[in-house]
Amino acid sequence: MNSRGRILGIMAVVCLVAASMAFGEVVCRLDVPGESVFKPKIFGDNRGHIMEATEASPCAFMYTPQATSWAYLVADFKGGELGEGDYVVVEAWLTTSRGEMASILISEKATIGDYCPTLTNRRIKLAGRQKATIVHKVKDPTAWISVGVGLDYGATNGILQVEKIRCVKATGLVEDSFEPLPANELQLPQLFLRGITESLTRLDCESFVSEGVSIKGLDSWRERLQLTLLKFEAFSALMPFRAGMYPSGGSGEIACIAPLGGRDEKLLLLRNECRREQTFTLDVRGALRSVATLRRLYNVDQAPDCPRPLGLGELVEASSESTTGFMLEFSTEGLEAGEYEGEIVLTPCDISLQERVLPCKLTVVPASLPEDMPIPVFSFEYNHSANPETMKLMLDMRINTFAVDLHRPGDFKNLHNLVKTMDSLGVRDRVKLIFVENHFLRLKHWREEDAVWLDQLVVEMERAGFKYEQWVLHIYDEVLHEQFHRAAAEIKKRYPMLMIFTDALGSDPSNASVDLMEMMRPVIDYWCPHMHTFTSLRKTFEPTMKYARTTGLPIFLYNCDSMPRAALKPARMISWYAFSEKLDGICYWSLIVSRFRFEGRMNYGLSYMIDGTMFPSRRWYQWCSGLEDYLILLQASKVNEKKARALASEVLSKYDKSDLPQVHERVRRELLDMLK
Structure with a gap:
């Protein structure tokens, strides 16, 4: 210089x-x-x-x-x-x-x-x-x-x-x-x-x-400081986690439990407190390596989501003072009952930082769950199930009802594509219902062309081999009013056996009063309340739910928190409410990315589409795990119904509490212990 x-x-x-x-x-x-x-x-x-x-x-x-x-x-x-x-x-x-x-x-x-x-x-x-x-x-x-x-x-x-x-x-x-x-x-x-x-x-x-210079205590200080400079712990998969934060309550070891052919997962968090970026690899070692899947979380609208598989030896970068999240999933498919051990190893590329090791134990309970859900489960997916890979993904998570959206009169190609995919995969016997959604019947007056389209729809469903009890029509979303009643009455007059679906309960009390429900009762075959009716608005909708039960019609339950920042608990707990309230079906809006609602902003749904490949979100995985929880609850109730329902009530009592993740994990383990 x-x-x-x-x-x-x-x-x-x-x-x-x-x-x-x-x-x-x-x-x-x-x-x-x-x-x-x-x-x-x-x-x-x-x-x-x-x-x-x-x-x-x-x-x-x-x-x-x-x-x-x-x-x-x-x-x-x-x-x-x-x-x-x-x-x-x-x-x-x-x-x-x-x-x-x-x-x-x-x-x-x-x-x-x-x-x-x-x-x-x-x-x-x-x-x-x-x-x-x-x-x-x-x-x-x-x-x-x-x-x-x-x-x-x-x-x-x-x-x-x-x-x-x-x-x-x-x-x-x-x-x-x-x-x-x-x-x-x-x-x-x-x-x-x-x-x-x-x-x-x-x-x-x-x-x-x-x-000739030595630093007193540097080595011991380095060992102590590394625990805070590079934190690596396991959390409940339900743990709330936002970009940049690092919650308390993590564990230095992993204990998972699942039935035969089941699954369990954990959230892994890495906190880099160093003042510079760190690069590392993450690996599963031991007997669990072949049954474990690691997925890295990526920020979407500042929310950690969009889990994508982490390749063997793939380098991961963590910026200074940041938190990086991972999903760890264990599948017991092909395993025998027993205990399996391994470890998750985080290896920093900086040789001055030590490896982090999380010991893992997976307990496989000697009990099998049904392959399919006993009640209909579907998502508003706007014809995406016609894609064979998407349908396989949905079947894998136990979705057994597929939705078809018919946009224009006389155009039934979306239905044809769905039927073709079902037949090519040979899964007709696993399908509970076909959910037909139509928007162009939302008119003030019934028209002759509407009757023509309805006749064509009935013929198409018959040709596809579906009886009236195997499909349902959805024409109005989240409302009950005179206009809906007139259209539904015309449909019922022409085809009394055709079933009509409404999801009006739970969104707006003025759209779903008991008076409106009484008016709609003769033309409605399915009620579908929102989760609010059992959580934050339970008292508000208590009269409408009481009336819905007196009708004897099937009652579904749905949720539509589909943004990256949405809480995970509705996705997991919707199945617990369905079991606890003895409901007849579960659905979620929506499966796919769209720009519906939210004033034109992106609605990510339950999945992300990247280069033509669909990646399930954290909410998707929690919904999937919740459906498995439903089957665990169902099997446990056959062993001791009173105890199973008491445990379900204990979990739901924590719905708005911070210790829900911990209570859920403990109760799930108790339920699986009942199946041993």
């Missing part, structure tokens, strides 16, 4: 300015707190760190973590304050790891940190502990003298301990000298230990030792 660059660099130092000095020989004894009063000031990029002497730490310390950081102790003296003589002599007792970057600065007429036209910069040539003596010839005996001791620009991972500084004027020529002193251990403050531990590699530590 040229002299002007050096001056500009020094203009951005960290200054500790002496407030009072004795006349004549001035000794700035940093090992005697109180002799000098220092006031720190920070300039430049704030990357250099400095700590003044205190009673607890009688030496001053400097630490420069990057090449662009610097730090100096600076003392200013008025003319004559150092006594008489042609030379200023600065003696400093120092310990440093970067001798080539440690320096003593002397300036006349300007304080170090301002523009210094006359500046002496002496590099200290030795590392380790030493006494450095620097001599400066004074040009103006009456001029202001400024002295600085510190680490210069370029001292990456530099450490400097200043025991004391002695400044005096002298007569006669005195040469610079550097005297090695017996080595001692640097007893750095914890604040500095933290910063050093974050940036030093093991190789750097070895170089300190070889240069």
Whole structure:
């Protein structure tokens, strides 16, 4: 760096300015707190760190973590304050790891940190502990003298301990000298230990030792600090988790339980408290490797979601002071009953950071669950089930009712595509219902062309092999009114056996009063309340639910929290409410990405489409696990119905409580124990 660059660099130092000095020989004894009063000031990029002497730490310390950081102790003296003589002599007792970057600065007429036209910069040539003596010839005996001791620009991972500084004027020529002193251990403050531990590699530590400098407690501090610098724990899959946060209640070990052919999952969180990005790999080892799937979570609208499979050996980057989430799923498909052990290993690429290991145990209960749900389960999916891969994905999570949306009169290609996919996969016997949705019948008056379309629909369903009890028509969404009644009455007049569905209950009390329900009763075959009717609006909708039960019609339950920030508990608990309330079906809006509602903003639904591939969301996986919970509850009720229903009620009583994830995990384990 040229002299002007050096001056500009020094203009951005960290200054500790002496407030009072004795006349004549001035000794700035940093090992005697109180002799000098220092006031720190920070300039430049704030990357250099400095700590003044205190009673607890009688030496001053400097630490420069990057090449662009610097730090100096600076003392200013008025003319004559150092006594008489042609030379200023600065003696400093120092310990440093970067001798080539440690320096003593002397300036006349300007304080170090301002523009210094006359500046002496002496590099200290030795590392380790030493006494450095620097001599400066004074040009103006009456001029202001400024002295600085510190680490210069370029001292990456530099450490400097200043025991004391002695400044005096002298007569006669005195040469610079550097005297090695017996080595001692640097007893750095914890604040500095933290910063050093974050940036030093093991190789750097070895170089300190070889240069005669050792840091007291660095190794033990590194081990303690790593637990906070890089946290890695397991949580309940239901644990609320937002971008940037790291919840309490994590565990250093994983215990999962599932029936034969079942599944269980955990949320894994990694918190990087380092001041720089970290790269690592995540792997499953042991007997669980073949039955475990790791998925990384990606932020969608600042919410951790969109879990995508993590490849073997795939590098994962975690930015500074961030939280990275993963889904860990165990499938017991193909396993025998018993206990299986393994471990999840997080391996940082930074060799100064240790591996993190989470021991895992999977208990496989000797009980099988039915392959299919006994009640209809579907999602508003707008014809996506016609895609064979999507249908297989839906069947895998036990969806057994498929929705077809007919947009235009006379156009039944969406129905044809759905039937073709069902037949190609050979899954007709697994399908409970076909949910037919139509919007163009939402008119003030019934028209002849509406009757023509209805006749065509009935013919198409008959050709496809569906009887009236195997499909249902949905024409109005979340409302009950005269217009809906007139259209439904016309449909029933023409085809009394055709079943009509309504999901009006639970959205707006004015749209689903008992009076309106009584009006609609002769033309409705399915009620479908929203989850609000059993959670936040239970009292509000108690009269309507009471009436719905008196009708004897099937009652479904649905939810439509489908944004990335939506809570996970409705997706998991909807099945628990269906069991507890003895309901007849479950549905969710919506399966796919769309721009419906939300004033044109993206509605992500339960899945994400990336390069033509559908990736289920966390809400999807929780819905899937909730359906398995339903089957566990059903099987447990066959063993002891009173106990199973009491356990279900215990979980639902915690719906709005923070300990829902923990209570759910415990109760689920108790239910599975009932099946052993």
